[in-house]
Amino acid sequence: MGFTVSSADMEAIALGGAFLGTGGGGDPYIGKLMAQAALDAHGPVTVTDVAEVPDDAVCVPVCMMGAPTVMVEKLPNGEEAAAALTALEAYLGTKVDYLICIEAGGLNSTIPFAVAAATGLPLLNGDGMGRAFPELQMVSFTLHDIKASPMALADDKGNTSILNAISNQWTERLARAQTVEMGGAALVALYPMNGAQAKQGLLRGTLGLIRELGESIAAERQANRHPGDALIRRCGGMQLCTARVVDIERHTTGGFARGRAVLKGLDEDQGRSFTLDFQNEFLCLEDGEGQPMALTPDLICALDADGGLPVTTEKLHYGLGLRLIGLPADPQWRSAGGLDLVGPGYFGYSHAFAPLETLNPTNTNT
Amino acid sequence: MVLRLGIDVGGTNTDAVILRGREVLAGVKSATTEDVMSGISNALEAVLEKAGVAREAIDVTMIGTTHFTNAVVERKGLDQVAAIRLGLPATACLPPMVDWPEDLVEMVGGHRYLLRGGYEFDGREIAALDEDELIRIAGEITEKGIKAAAISSVFSPVNRDMEERARDILQEHCPGLPVVLSCEIGRLGLLERESAAIMNASLLSLSDRTVEAFGRALSEAGLTCPFYVTQNDGTLMAADMVRRFPVLTFASGPTNSMRGAAFLTGVKEAIVIDIGGTTTDVGSLHHGFPRQAATVVDVGGVRTNFRMPDVFSIGLGGGTMITGDADNLQIGPKSVGYRLPQEALVFGGKTLTTTDIAVRAGMAEVGDAAKVAEIDPALVEAAKAQIAEMLEMAVERSRVSPDPIPVIAVGGGSILAPDRIGDLEVLRPENFAVANAVGAAIAQISGEVDRIYALEGTTREECLANAEREASDAAVSAGAKPETLIVIEREDVPLAYLPGNATRIHLKVVGEMGENHA
Numbered sequence: 001m002g003f004t005v006s007s008a009d010m011e012a013i014a015l016g017g018a019f020l021g022t023g024g025g026g027d028p029y030i031g032k033l034m035a036q037a038a039l040d041a042h043g044p045v046t047v048t049d050v051a052e053v054p055d056d057a058v059c060v061p062v063c064m065m066g067a068p069t070v071m072v073e074k075l076p077n078g079e080e081a082a083a084a085l086t087a088l089e090a091y092l093g094t095k096v097d098y099l100i101c102i103e104a105g106g107l108n109s110t111i112p113f114a115v116a117a118a119t120g121l122p123l124l125n126g127d128g129m130g131r132a133f134p135e136l137q138m139v140s141f142t143l144h145d146i147k148a149s150p151m152a153l154a155d156d157k158g159n160t161s162i163l164n165a166i167s168n169q170w171t172e173r174l175a176r177a178q179t180v181e182m183g184g185a186a187l188v189a190l191y192p193m194n195g196a197q198a199k200q201g202l203l204r205g206t207l208g209l210i211r212e213l214g215e216s217i218a219a220e221r222q223a224n225r226h227p228g229d230a231l232i233r234r235c236g237g238m239q240l241c242t243a244r245v246v247d248i249e250r251h252t253t254g255g256f257a258r259g260r261a262v263l264k265g266l267d268e269d270q271g272r273s274f275t276l277d278f279q280n281e282f283l284c285l286e287d288g289e290g291q292p293m294a295l296t297p298d299l300i301c302a303l304d305a306d307g308g309l310p311v312t313t314e315k316l317h318y319g320l321g322l323r324l325i326g327l328p329a330d331p332q333w334r335s336a337g338g339l340d341l342v343g344p345g346y347f348g349y350s351h352a353f354a355p356l357e358t359l360n361p362t363n364t365n366t
Numbered sequence: 367m368v369l370r371l372g373i374d375v376g377g378t379n380t381d382a383v384i385l386r387g388r389e390v391l392a393g394v395k396s397a398t399t400e401d402v403m404s405g406i407s408n409a410l411e412a413v414l415e416k417a418g419v420a421r422e423a424i425d426v427t428m429i430g431t432t433h434f435t436n437a438v439v440e441r442k443g444l445d446q447v448a449a450i451r452l453g454l455p456a457t458a459c460l461p462p463m464v465d466w467p468e469d470l471v472e473m474v475g476g477h478r479y480l481l482r483g484g485y486e487f488d489g490r491e492i493a494a495l496d497e498d499e500l501i502r503i504a505g506e507i508t509e510k511g512i513k514a515a516a517i518s519s520v521f522s523p524v525n526r527d528m529e530e531r532a533r534d535i536l537q538e539h540c541p542g543l544p545v546v547l548s549c550e551i552g553r554l555g556l557l558e559r560e561s562a563a564i565m566n567a568s569l570l571s572l573s574d575r576t577v578e579a580f581g582r583a584l585s586e587a588g589l590t591c592p593f594y595v596t597q598n599d600g601t602l603m604a605a606d607m608v609r610r611f612p613v614l615t616f617a618s619g620p621t622n623s624m625r626g627a628a629f630l631t632g633v634k635e636a637i638v639i640d641i642g643g644t645t646t647d648v649g650s651l652h653h654g655f656p657r658q659a660a661t662v663v664d665v666g667g668v669r670t671n672f673r674m675p676d677v678f679s680i681g682l683g684g685g686t687m688i689t690g691d692a693d694n695l696q697i698g699p700k701s702v703g704y705r706l707p708q709e710a711l712v713f714g715g716k717t718l719t720t721t722d723i724a725v726r727a728g729m730a731e732v733g734d735a736a737k738v739a740e741i742d743p744a745l746v747e748a749a750k751a752q753i754a755e756m757l758e759m760a761v762e763r764s765r766v767s768p769d770p771i772p773v774i775a776v777g778g779g780s781i782l783a784p785d786r787i788g789d790l791e792v793l794r795p796e797n798f799a800v801a802n803a804v805g806a807a808i809a810q811i812s813g814e815v816d817r818i819y820a821l822e823g824t825t826r827e828e829c830l831a832n833a834e835r836e837a838s839d840a841a842v843s844a845g846a847k848p849e850t851l852i853v854i855e856r857e858d859v860p861l862a863y864l865p866g867n868a869t870r871i872h873l874k875v876v877g878e879m880g881e882n883h884a
Contacts, residue, residue, distance in 0.1 A: 029669075030557075033460050069870070070487050072555045074520050078459030114459075156456035156492070183456070183486040250858065306678065306763050317857070319650070319657055321763070 002048040002125065003208065005113060007039040012214030017109025018310035019213050019231065020206075022299050024281030025106015025132030026068025027312060030075060032110045038117035045116040047125045050195075050202050053098060057195035059124060060088060061100035062115045063108040065136065065153070065175060066185030069314070071107060076156060080187035081115040083154035088189045091150050091162050099123045100198065102139060102191070104206040105132030105281075106312075111187075126202035128191070130330045131299050134280040136175060137168035138342050140332050141191050144201040151175060151190035155182035203330050217308065227308045228323045231301075237327035238360060240285055240293055241269045242305055245320045261316055266305065276300070276324070277349070278313045284349050285324060292351045293359055294326040297333035297342045301325045326356040368425045371413070371589070372807025373406060374622060374800070375431040378643075381803040382409035384417040384424070390630070392417035393800035395778075402433065402576065406583040414587075426879070427584055427593035428602060430622040430806035433576055434569050434612040438470070438666035444568040445513035446475030450503060450536075451560060452483030452519035452528055456492050462518070462560055467667040474568045477512055479503050483528050484520030487818065487868070492520060495528050497535055504539035514567040515540075518548035518560035524818055544570050551611060553816045554870065558671040565668065566613040573612035577605050594879075598674055600625045600655055600805065601812035601876055604845070616665050617674040620647050621656050622805030624675060627774040628654040629808045630795035635771045637764045637790070639757060640801070641779030643685040644701040648760045649677040651774075655854055655876075680760050682753065684779030685710070686720045692744035697752050711738050720782050723749045730781035750784070758788045776801035812854075813841030814874040821867035826858065833873040846877030 005013070014032035021028070039045065053059065062081050064071060089095055099119070101112040104127035116123040128139030136148055148171035154160045161178060165171040171190070179186045193201065213231060220227035232239060243263035250259035258279045265272035273288040282300035285293045294300045302311040305321030332338050334355065340346065343353045367387040374381045376398060383393040394412040399405035406429075414421055437443050449462035462478045463471050481503070482496035507515065515536055519529045526549040533545045546567040552559030577595075584593055595608040598617040608615065620640065627638040634654040640647040650657045656675035664670070681699030685706040689696045702709040702717055709715035711722040712733025718741075724730040726738040726746050761773055773790045775783035776798045783792050797804060815837045819829040834853060842848050855874040 030460070033465055033557075037459065037464065067487070069554065072557075074453070074484070074486065074492070075457040075556060076459050077455050077457070158455065183490075183492065184488075319652070 002046060002052065004044040004046055005039070005211070006044040007036045009211060010035045010039065010110065010113065012218060013113065013207075013211050014110050014214065015217050015310070016210030016212065016214030017105055018312070019217065019301050019303070020109070020130070020210055020299065021105035021132040021310065021312065022281045022301055023278055023311065023313040024134065025103060025108060026071055028107050028110045030071055031064075031107045031114065034076070034078070035110050035113035035117065038114040042117045042120065045113055046122040047207055048098065048122045050124050050126055050199050050204060053124065053195040053198060055194060055196040055199075057097040058092070058094055058192065059098040059100055059195060059198045060085065060096045060189050060192050061102040061128060062112055062187065062189050063102045064111050064185060065188045066179040068107060070184035074156070074183055074185065076187060080154040080156060081111070081189070082119060083158065083160050084152040084187050084189040085115070085119065087154065087160040087162060088150065088152035088192060091152070092192060096121060098198070100191070100202070101127040101207060103127060103129045103132050104210050105129065108132070109210055123207065124198060124202060125207045126204040127206045128201070128203065130203040130206050130333070131297075132281050133342055136172040136190070139191070140203050140330070141193065141201040142168050142341060143332055143335070143337050144197065146191055146193050146197050146201050148172070148190050150192065151188060153178055153182065153186045153188050155186050203332065221308050226303070226323065228303055228325055232325055235327045237299075237301075237325050238356065240300070240324040240326045240360070241272070241274055242266045242321070242323045243269055243274055244305070245316055245322065248316055259313065263322065266321060279347055280313065282313065283347050284344060284351065292354070294356045295344045295349070295351055295353050295359075296347060297329035297338060298356045299327035299329060301327060326360070328355060328357065369419060369423050370807045371410075371424045371427040372803040372805070373409060373427065373429045374619070374803040374806050375402060375406065375429065375433060376619065376802070377432055377436060380405040380409045381800040382413040383797065383800050383803040383807055384413055384419060385804070385807050390797050390804065391419065393797045393803065395800060401579070403579045403583045406580065407587060410583070410587045410589075421588045422590070424589055424591050426591050427589060428596060428806045428809055429580055429593060430596040430618050430802060431576070431615060432619045433615075434573065435616045435665060437569060437572055438565060438668070441469060441473050441666070443572040444473045445571050446477065447564050447567040448477045448479060448503065448507050448512045448515040449560070449564045450479045450481070450515055450517045450532065452481060452495060452517065452532060453492060453556075454480050454482045454496075456484065456520060457556065460557065463564060465557065465669055466561065470666060470668065474564060475512065477510070483532070485522070485525050485528065487521060487524065489525050495531060500532055500535050501539055504536050507536075507540050507543065514544040514546065514570050516546045516548065516560070516563035516567040518556065518563055520556060522547070522549035523554050523816060546570075551613065553671055553872070554818075555671050558669055561668050562613050562670055562672065565665070566611055569612040573609050577609045581605065594809070596622055596806050596809045598672055599658070599812065600809055602809040602879065613672070616670070616672055619802060620649060620677045621675050622809070623647070623776055623802040624649050624651055624656040624805065625654070625808065626801030626803070626805030627651070627776045627795070629804055630776070630797060630801060631772070631774050631793045633772055633774065633793065636793075637761050637771065637773045639761065639773060639775050639780070639783065640777040641775065641782055642683050642777050643706055643779060644681070644683040645679040646682045646757070646760065646779070647677045647679050648764050649675050650764045653854055678760075678763070680756060682720070682756050682782070684719070684721045684782065688718045688720065688723065688749055692742060692748040695745070695748045695752055697749065697756070720749070720753060720779070723753070724781045732781070753782055754784045754787065757783060761787050761790065810876045811841055811844050811846035811879055812874055812876045813837040813839065813844060813846070815840075816870070816872040818868050818870045821869055826869065829869070829871060830856065830858065830873065833871045834875065837873050837875045841875050841877055845879055847879070848877070850877040851875045852877070
């Protein structure tokens with residue numbers, strides 16, 4: 001079943017997107033404002049269930065690529081996404097029928113709504129990550145041999161380019177270099193696929209999910225309840241810990257904001273300690289003895305322990321109270337191929353992946 | 367010994383204190399008046415008399431005020447502003463004030479201008495500054511009689527040249543036009559920084575009038591000393607700075623009461639509870655300064671990135687109403703507020719308030735204790751327990767370590783605080799009721815740097831040292847004593863995906879005010 005999204009829904013979608021962003025993907029605020037402006041100007045967006053899409057339909061994900069810190073400063077012109085789509089259509093020699101959200105976490109959870117409103121194209125209910133990840137090849141589409149290129153990039157000045165690469169990893173490398181030249185951020189259209197491929201590759205229902213999660217966060221906060229419990233119930237997740245940041249160390253290697261936060265337990269976790277590793281997103285949580293409690297691709301979602309709002313890695317600071325919630329990743333990510341692409345090993349962690357249900361057998365799914 | 371006069375101009379009360387060195391000579395509370403000036407004069411005369419010092423002897427005056435915050439919140443006294451952004455062809459999708467409440471946009475005229483210009487993250491120009499368009503805008507400003515302009519360029523925290531050039535061109539064509547540059551006010555984050563610049567520009571004539579009124583109130587009282595105004599992080603601005611940057615006073619109220627609490631107790635690591643008539647603000651002190659908020663703070667419905675203390679409020683104050691009986695007690699959230707002196711039982715009123723419980727329990731001596739003698743002791747115990755529990759939960763939320771740091775209770779309602787909150791000792795300093803005026807009196811001078819550095823060809827340590835030097839120079843030129851400078855914030859955030867190991871360094875130093883200013 002499809003649904004429509006209007007300007008009023010974007011608040012919830014941005015909140016839910018920030019939650020599934022697992023600390024990364026950038027603050028969806030700018031994307032929310034862009035989507036609201038576009039929805040106000042052009043009317044609501046139709047979100048379509050992928051099952052209803054004809055097998056030969058042309059489906060294309062659109063997203064922003066680059067440093068989130070650049071995006072909060074150099075806002076888009078607004079025409080970039082349409083320019084990228086037009087360039088890709090011209091190259092493919094066909095019109096696009098459906099848009100896809102590539103990343104249901106962070107800034108890119110909201111951008112496709114702006115593009116869909118402006119172009120009048122429907123958006124598929126789903127995405128390629130079910131969360132946020134830092135690199136372009138880290139999508140379920142890669143697992144289904146859908147190629148990232150031809151890919152179109154567009155900047156604020158009107159420059160566009162088309163990339164053709166031999167693998168999705170190469171597309172990432174080449175596109176990354178171009179976004180830097182384009183001023184650190186660009187809007188891109190990539191992974192052109194047909195409806196049949198979309199049915200295989202898409203992680204389904206995630207746009208409806210983030211809207212629901214955002215509504216739940218807002219409703220719980222309204223009722224003066226911490227939203228953690230409701231989110232755990234809805235997502236079949238588990239409480240990992242409630243703790244305060246007592247040390248934080250950041251460094252840049254290989255173009256990523258890597259870092260580690262040391263946490264001291266609060267409330268029922270009083271007396272325990274934890275370390276939380278991140279590379280743009282939260283990727284690895286260990287207890288005081290160095291035993292893993294949650295590992296990528298499972299989701300480590302952070303909420304402010306007091307206010308209950310999602311927290312990004314860049315906002316982590318000494319003294320901040322966090323409530324960490326683990327959500328099981330989509331089964332596709334837990335497959336051997338999925339783990340090669342986004343498992344702990346890819347990010348340089350020594351732990352072998354184990355599902356968070358196995359790592360924390362005593363935590364109840366309440 | 368330096369004699370300092372601290373004044374806090376709040377929405378309800380104007381408080382004043384006089385300090386000799388570190389000693390509080392006297393503190394008074396009086397009502398804030400419509401014209402602000404006469405309220406200050408009243409408080410001033412009362413505190414001078416109580417302290418028994420000659421007005422000529424006062425060396426320096428510090429004022430804390432919520433006047434400008436209230437102007438934005440209440441949409442009063444704001445000017446029309448030309449909001450000029452340098453950034454095209456980028457940024458067009460979200461024009462200035464896009465996320466403001468409609469009534470506030472109307473108040474400032476909704477004059478939005480986007481033109482070519484701005485920088486990339488690495489300092490390249492997005493486009494050359496469109497000077498012809500700027501000259502056309504200058505004509506429109508004159509024609510429409512717009513009072514002030516705010517100029518915001520993309521990445522101006524990295525390079526401010528273009529904003530400065532745009533200001534020079536505007537002022538050449540609109541002589542005397544006040545122009546606010548976003549780089550002078552905020553950090554990275556275009557919308558928030560731009561909004562701050564626009565709000566600031568809209569407050570300029572109010573700040574002119576207010577600073578003038580402050581000065582006149584002081585000089586009419588025979589005070590010839592210089593005066594300063596506190597900003598939201600507990601540091602000082604000279605009168606001329608407030609005139610130019612009134613937005614920097616936003617949220618200085620809670621900051622002053624927390625800093626005052628630190629001073630009155632000598633404790634630098636603590637949790638502060640400021641119990642007023644209607645609410646209790648809870649925050650924590652680190653190195654004697656309020657801990658800053660992690661999330662973006664709203665002022666009058668506008669998202670800002672000001673440094674603000676991480677304070678949250680619960681509905682408990684000296685005027686909070688109590689209903690029900692011992693077994694089924696309801697405390698608040700309603701309060702009799704400023705009508706406490708008429709409504710509370712101890713003052714002959716008809717409403718049972720937390721203050722009545724405090725008097726009945728022997729925790730405070732205000733009003734007529736005989737009027738509450740009949741209250742059921744079981745009810746008193748239940749209310750005390752519930753108040754203690756509310757405070758304990760609030761304190762636990764602010765607590766950053768299991769270390770037993772003290773809780774400092776300030777504000778007129780702090781008679782409600784028990785002697786211990788959980789396992790933490792409660793300190794109730796003398797002069798607790800005027801802690802915010804004390805906080806104003808002891809405010810410090812700061813210098814700050816927030817910029818992206820490329821680590822290529824240098825080291826992180828070198829960049830931090832450079833940033834510290836620059837911040838220190840800024841503090842000293844603002845009047846701080848070099849030997850008292852300490853770093854209170856030092857944070858570097860590596861920027862993902864940017865080459866050359868770019869990192870954003872935010873560093874702030876503070877120091878005592880130099881003698882030449884005192």
